Amino acid sequence: MSPLDAKLLRDLWRMKGQVAAIAAVLAVSVMLLVMMRGLVVTLTETRDAYYERYRLAEVFAPVARAPERLVDRLAAIPGVASAQGRVTGRALIDVAGMALPVQAQAVSLPGAGEAALNDIFLTDGRRPAPERAEEILLLESFAEAHGLRPGDSIEATMNGRRHAFRITGLALAPEFIYTTAPGEMVPDAARFGVIWMGRDALAAAYDMRGAFNEALMTLTRDARPEAVLAAADRLLAPWGGRGAYARDDLPSDIFVSEEIDGLRAVSVAVPPIFLAVVAFLTYIVIGRMVQSEREEIGLLKAFGYTGREVAGHYLKFVLVIGALGAALGCVLGIIAGRWTVDIYQQFYKFPFLVFRLDYAAFAIAVIFALLAAATGALFVLRKVFALAPAEAMRPPAPPDYSRASRIGGRAARLLDQPTRMVIRRVTRQPWRMAGAAVGIACGFALSAAMLTVMAGFVRTVDMTFDLTDRSDVSVTFTHAVGARTLHEIARLPGVQRVEGVRHVPVIFRAGRKTHQGALTALPRNPALFRALDARTAPLALPQDGVLLSRTLASILDLSAGDTLTVEVREGAQPVLRLPVAGVAETLLGAPAYMELAALNRALGEPGRVSGAHLMVDEAQAEALFADLESRPAVAGIGRKQAARDSLVEMMNQGVGMQRFVMGGIAFVIAFGIVYNAARIAFAERARDLASLRVLGFTTGEAGFVLLGELAVVTLAAIPLGALMAWYLAHAIAAGFASEIYQIPVVFDPASFGIAALVILGAALFSGWLVRRDLARADLVAALKTRD
Amino acid sequence: MRHPAFVTEGLTRVYGEGHAAVHALRGVDLTIPEGELVVLLGPSGSGKSTLLNIIGGLDRATEGSARFRGQELTTMSDAALTRYRRDHVGFVFQFYNLMPSLTARENVELVTEIAANPMDPGEALALVGLGERADHFPAQLSGGEQQRVAIARAVAKQPDVLFCDEPTGALDSKTGRAVLGVLSDVNAELGSTVLMVTHAAATAAMAHRVIHFADGRIREVVENATRLPAEEIEW
Known part of the structure; x- marks a missing residue:
């Protein structure tokens, strides 16, 4: 080993504390970069492969009830590669030990064959036999959360009727990577289930024989998605079309994509801050080192080492730190990435999720780590070049303090040396x-x-x-019901207060911006579920017009006083022109609020609600839930605390x-x-x-x-x-x-x-x-x- | 007389400007033949170290010329001066200036690594009587030992010229004599021209040539007809 390299190693050991501190900061930034870029690659590639292999539809078109023959006309829309109809519906599953029945989505299984869209990934058991109406598949995570296995039996309520089923297998599907109970943000395996069953059996349960209530489409490569959506909407409108939407508006995909985008943003924004800190640290550490070793630098120069050789020695010092930090960071990044992938698996239901390295990120991280370390040093190394050997051999003159603050008069007596x-x-x-x-x-x-x-x-x-x-429980109805149902619920033992709510699916349009969402209609002065302003004071709902959440206002680029178009995707499907009455502070989702009576007027359906917020007496909750569940109109019951x-x-x-x-x-x-x-x-x-x-x-x-x-x-x-x-x-x-x-x-x-x-x-x-x-x-x- | 190693004409060095200007050298004309052991004597600030630094390629003259084997040093670029030091010059300083983080052998290797025709580092250390202590760090060596490492380091490249600035300044008389003996041996055996700046007038007795400095000028140059061996020098 060359003597300068021996000096290098001993210097590194002598300054190990500082070396470790810098390398740690560096390692952390490299770790973040490697981990996050790796997660981006892992999630993106796994998602894309999963979507492709199980043929996830690119367009979803829910409809009230459309005859099967319409599928061929959907398939004929320019840009549509294939179209299929299926039956879906909301169900409640009774699970032993749970006070509340669990909300579930029932989905008809695609027919056998290569071209079946929205296919499933069977993890256990077998598919139901087509002729056996009682056989079903369950979403794996839900089954596991309740200890259900193939061969077990369950009971579920569909369309107000109870059915007994036998589980033949467990499955996952690309449209259910991220599943939440309706209206919630966070997955809870135990509180939301998916049931797959034969098309005929499900159609019988929901009165959909010879019909479908959701069309699935894939697109040709040159398709214009907006045009396809518009054409599908036109075609399905007479049959109660609820608004076709593209795959990137599929709730599961929104969550997965938002996560990927978030990771990508953080991986770009955060590591540079750390790298700047590293550059600063190497600057001060090498600056000090060069200052204290000016004699040795002078000596090396006196022996005939060139400025480049001496500077190279110090540069090597920081590059070693850079390499140490980068190596440690890469290892930590892989560990952290694997660990995070394990956590992701609790929330995202992929058939497999293996942390994949983004080799480009690896290279970028290492290069930037070395650059960051070297940048700080380069500012100092100019001094090494400038140092004349003879000057370096003389001790530096004592620093001149003559221009430092003079301390005189009273201050002098107060301050000791x-x-x-x-x-x-x-x-x-x-x-x-x-x-x-x-x-x-x-x-x-x-x-x-x-x-x-x-x-x-x-x-x-x-x-x-x-x-x-501020409610305790929210109840969702299978369809918009009359006020009588609310009165009945209000009279049930244990119910202290009831407030109706109506959610209708809509498309918001403002200029060229559109957003697929829902209107939330509330009583004029609600007590249990309220829109709030920036100071968290409740906002009164306007007689006409809508209150937009800040998020939605920014998506649509609207403020109070503007007007927007709301295309209702339910009932008569009116198109409303509504003024923006105000902007509400909401931190979850992007809701829009409207007065209940006003919405019902606009829909021509007075006194209707699609759900209710309840304040209940905890002591009587269990009996209350059992009672609610037995009502055919109740599609789901959710406890706020669980959410x-x-x-x-x-x-x-x-x-x-x-x-x-x-x-x-x-x-x-x-x-x-x-x-x-x-x-x-x-x-x-x-x-x-x-x-x-x-x-x-x-x-x-x-x-x-x-x-x-x-x-x-x-x-x-x-x-x-x-x-x-x-x-x-x-x-x-x-x-x-x-x-x-x-x-x-x-x-x-x-x-x-x-x-x-x-x-x-x-x-x-x-x-x-x-x-x-x-x-x-x-x-x-x-x-x-x-x- | 042998070929001159160094010839200077009107060599001047001024530090600072205006009132604060310090005239370290005020026009020095000097010729130093190859292969001699030359002692530069004079009080502090008389200019002897400044001369050494300039002809050693560590510092630059303000005016005048200094030539090594006919090559002008005062107009050389930094890179050329580096080359000159690397190829021809060895230095020994009063405060040894060893790298504290390197062992004796590694300190010597520091120089042999970049030299054109170096001797074996072990051999250089043996020459100064430190073959046994090659793997000690400077902090584990006495002052005299450290200075001998510094000399071994300077001679290991077999330099044409060896510059010594107060090599015995920090040493006791016995150690000092031993160090002088080493320098004398290097001069005799390797044929290196040795220039030694010192306060100790007695050292002059071992030189071929003694140059007396005062106030930035040469006061007198004496050629010794007979030289004393280093070990007989009175301290």
């Missing part, structure tokens, strides 16, 4: 100190911003489940886990910066401090000179970091936000307080490490050094 040393040092090198303060502020900002975003998540949950929805628990669980375990990972990363960065700043201050002042000790100052007093400086810089960093955190929190929240949920950024004193404690903790720990070295320092050796 060590305090003056601290003040002069801080004021003499203001840019250097500012650099350290900015670095620490970055660490603070990252911690505070991540904590603020976490607090935002909690706020989303609270706002949605405490303020917007809330699922959401919190997802936030804590699943994707939300990223918040904790990021919080940990913020600490690593904060500590990396603070520790390096302390280390360097110590190295630069070892001689001064030894002199103080020789003069009779105690370790504590000498430590004050050193740590005082660190304290000043840290305290200056906190307000700066708070400001940066505020903007960073908005940026991160915007990055996480999706059509599914938004994260409000609200000043959260606890977040900033905890972040400040983290930074102070990192500073104290660093200070303690350095002070320990100070106590151990060999005074004579420190004084003899010519530095």
Whole structure:
């Protein structure tokens, strides 16, 4: 090994603390990049392969009831490659041990053959025999959650009639990768099921013999999807078409795609921040190293080493750190990726999900890690070139403090000499100190911003489940029912309050923007489910016009006073022109609210509701649920608490886990910066401090000179970091936000307080490490050094 | 007289400007023959180290010329000076300037690695009597031992010229004599021209030629008719 390389290795070992701190920050950014890009590749490729292999339809067209012969006309639409009809319906499954019947979707199995659309992936058992009406398949996750196996029997209510079924197998399907109970955001395997059964049996249950209520289509390569949707709508309109939609509006696909987009956005936005921190750290560490080794640099040059060779030596030093960080990051990235994939499997039902590396991300991560490390060093290495050998051989002149602040008059009497040393040092090198303060502020900002975003998540949950929805239970009806049903429910024992609601599927249009969604119609002054303004005060529903959620308003680019077109996809399918009466704050979904009576007027169906919010007496809940379930009009019953628990669980375990990972990363960065700043201050002042000790100052007093400086810089960093955190929190929240949920950024004193404690903790720990070295320092050796 | 290794004419070095200007060299004319052991004597600030730095390729003259084997040094580019130091020059400093993170042998290898015609590092260390301690770090060596490593490092490349700035300045008399003995051997056995800056006037007795400096000028040049061996020098 060349002697310079031997020096390199020993230097790395000598500075292992700093090397580890930088490599850790680097590893973290590489880890994020490798993990997230890998997840993007994994999810995208698995999803696409799954869709293709099981022939997921590209267009879905729900309809009230269309004759089978219409399928051929759908298939003849230009751009449609193939079309099939099927029967789907809502069902309730009785499960032992559950107070509430579980909501389920019943789907007719595609006929056998290559071309069957929306095929299933059988994980256990066999397909039902076509002639046996009682045989069904169950969604695997649902069956597992309830311990159901092929051969078991279950009972389910379909269209108000009870049926006994026998399970012949378990299955997955690409249209049910992400499944939630209707109206919920978060999957809960136990509370939503899918039943597949023979077409004839299902058609009998839902009065669909010779008919279908959902058309599935695939497209030719040159198809124009909008034109196909419009043509399908025209064709199905006389039969109660509810609005055809493309695959990317399929709820399951929306969730999967939003997740992929979110990962991609974070993988692009976050690692550069860490890499900038790494560049900054290598800058200060190498800067200090070159400063203290100027003699050795001069010597090497005196021997005839070129500037390039000497600079190369220091560059190698940072490249080794870069390589260490990158290697560690790649390993951690793979581990974290595999671990995250395991978590994803709880939420996304893929037949297989194996973490795949994005080799490009690997290369990009390693290159950027090395570049980040080298960038910081390159600023310093110019000095190596500039250093004349003879000059390097002379000790540097003592730093000139003559221009530092003069301390006179009263201040002089108040400040002792060590305090003056601290003040002069801080004021003499203001840019250097500012650099350290900015670095620490970055660490603070990252911690505070991540904590603020976490607090935002909690706020989303609270706002949605405490303020917007104050009911205990929501009931969905199989179809829009009259007010009499509400009155009956109100009289049931245990029901304290009932409020009707009507959801109708619609297409919103404003100019060229459209959104497939639903109108939520509520009583004029609702008490159980309310639209809220930005200050969380309830909004009265306008006599005419709609209240848009902020998300929907931004999708459609509308504000109060504008007008939008609402195409109702139910009943008479009227097209409404409605003024936007206001914008409501909602953090989940993208709803639009309307007054119930106004909507019913527009539909020409007075007094109808499609669901109800209930406030109930918990003691009588079980009997109440049993009663509700027995009513043919009831399609589903949902408990708010269960929905809330699922959401919190997802936030804590699943994707939300990223918040904790990021919080940990913020600490690593904060500590990396603070520790390096302390280390360097110590190295630069070892001689001064030894002199103080020789003069009779105690370790504590000498430590004050050193740590005082660190304290000043840290305290200056906190307000700066708070400001940066505020903007960073908005940026991160915007990055996480999706059509599914938004994260409000609200000043959260606890977040900033905890972040400040983290930074102070990192500073104290660093200070303690350095002070320990100070106590151990060999005074004579420190004084003899010519530095 | 042998071929001159160095010839300087009107060599001047001024540090700083205006009132703060320091005239380290005020026009030095000098010829140093190949293969001699030359001692430069004079009080602090008399210009002897400055001369050494300029003709060693570490520093640049403000005015005048300095030639090594007929090649002008004062107009050379940085790269050419680096080349010059790498190919022809060895240095020994008062404070040894060893790399603390390298062992004695590795410190020597630092130079042999980039030299055109180096001797074996072990051999160089043996030459200064440190063959046994090759794997010790500088912190584990005494001052005299460290200086001998520095000399081994300087001579290992078999330089044409060896510059020594106060090589015995930090050493006691016994160690100092031993170090001088090594330098004398290098001069005699390798044929290197040796230029040694020193405060110790007694050292002059071992030189071929003694140059006395004062106020940035040469006051006197003395050629010794007879030379004392290093071990007989009075300290």
